[in-house]
Amino acid sequence: MQSTLHINAYSLRFLAVFALVFSMWSCEDVIEVDTPSEDPRLIVDALIRVDTTTAFTNVRIQVSQTNGFFESIPPVDLQQITLTGLEGGLSAILLETSPGVYEQDISTPALSSGEEIFLQIDFENEFYVAYATYVPAPQIDELKQGDGFLFDEDDTEVIVRFTDIPEEENFYVFDFGFGNFLASEDTFYEDQEFVFSYFYDDEVETGDELTISILGADAPFYNYMNQLVEQSEDDLNPFQTPTLTVRGNLINATEIDNDEFFDNVEMENNFALGYFAIVQEHKASLTIE
Template structure:
């Protein structure tokens, strides 16, 4: 089973550093780019809960080797495009200066219709649209012997059943910043079993939660790009490692509905992704083999 990792965009630069002596100073020109928003708006929905707390984390890109600052927004609003709500859904910053914005809504409302998230930042407007995507339950988690790659690997066998009657895409969250995107081409309408390998062993008794998220084709492709270009563990929703195109666009200067989804302008977007996805989680307790 191939391991999937996410890597910070600064790590490849490490190979450029050359130390000629302990007193030499090495100057390198680090790449710079346009300042961008990073928007973590992946809303994981537990359909068994009556209320869903939505959390959106917004930060800004910064120079290499510098911390990523939170973004001070003017406003975040959520709109139902098919059945407008009587009152505006406005997110409130959880604590001043954190860049974490929260709002709670009835879960049932989020499972229907098309939803539009608007980010207002420095008099510019970013929009992304989504609809809820379902996910199946995880049928079973079992611990394998982990000997395929290395004696120190921890193998977990995951069993789930594809949602029947449609083409499906899923994203598995294995914790520790490890993700897998999959489509049901080869297991459509069937139960499917596969193994995932963690590089390091866990202590006996460790609880390891594994989640399956619903995904549409666009979110699946987005995650595949992130995963394929990555190796180490990070959060791909909060700190995208590369300029991978999500579903946010800057609509400040767009006044023609016919160009709303125009993605030809490479500079016309923020980093990150907005999605309503069902999350089903199971936990396995690590045993001594």
């Protein structure tokens, strides 16, 4: 029996379109984008917040390492993290409690005595160091919700009132949660009560409880936080190398062999990201209505 294949004009048009689509799909190339890269750099979160009403402070330092674009930042396996009081009042080794997180409960009076504290991080046959001295902070006198807005009627206003520590040049860092910080100096409200507003956009809703902190700061930590806040506000292209790397106070001291010479001028690009600071923290909370 002879079989006959019948293909009408509609079928031919369908086959032609299918062949065109298939050829376009099968010839699709994978485009690989070269992103800027550099050697991995240590990242250290060593902001120690002290509540002087407690006998012990949980010192928690988190360490990770930079990685390429589109990749997770891995925790770091360190040899050791130590805190030492230069006058011999403090000596502590932090223990790893989870990947990249090192903790130890340390006497609050030892941290807040005003003694200069030395941090050393041993990593891959090198060591990073920084100094910090406890910085006090004032209480938050009042925290309340306002009804104003900045750019949008959906903004949520919180009003903060506090009194500057008298007879000193003071710097403060406010932590508003959600990764929002504000650095302030007392140039225009020295020795006075100060009231200001902070606005949240769409991050908070009715019923949310907000906890806001005021942290003490010295001038270098204030400058560091100011730069961080400014850089975080820039709308950077993710494929563009950032124009600014905010440098903290952790340096690679492996090649420094003079106890009286604390500098790595000859290795100016060999440093860890992050900052080591010991600051008093006062908190206040409110529920959004």
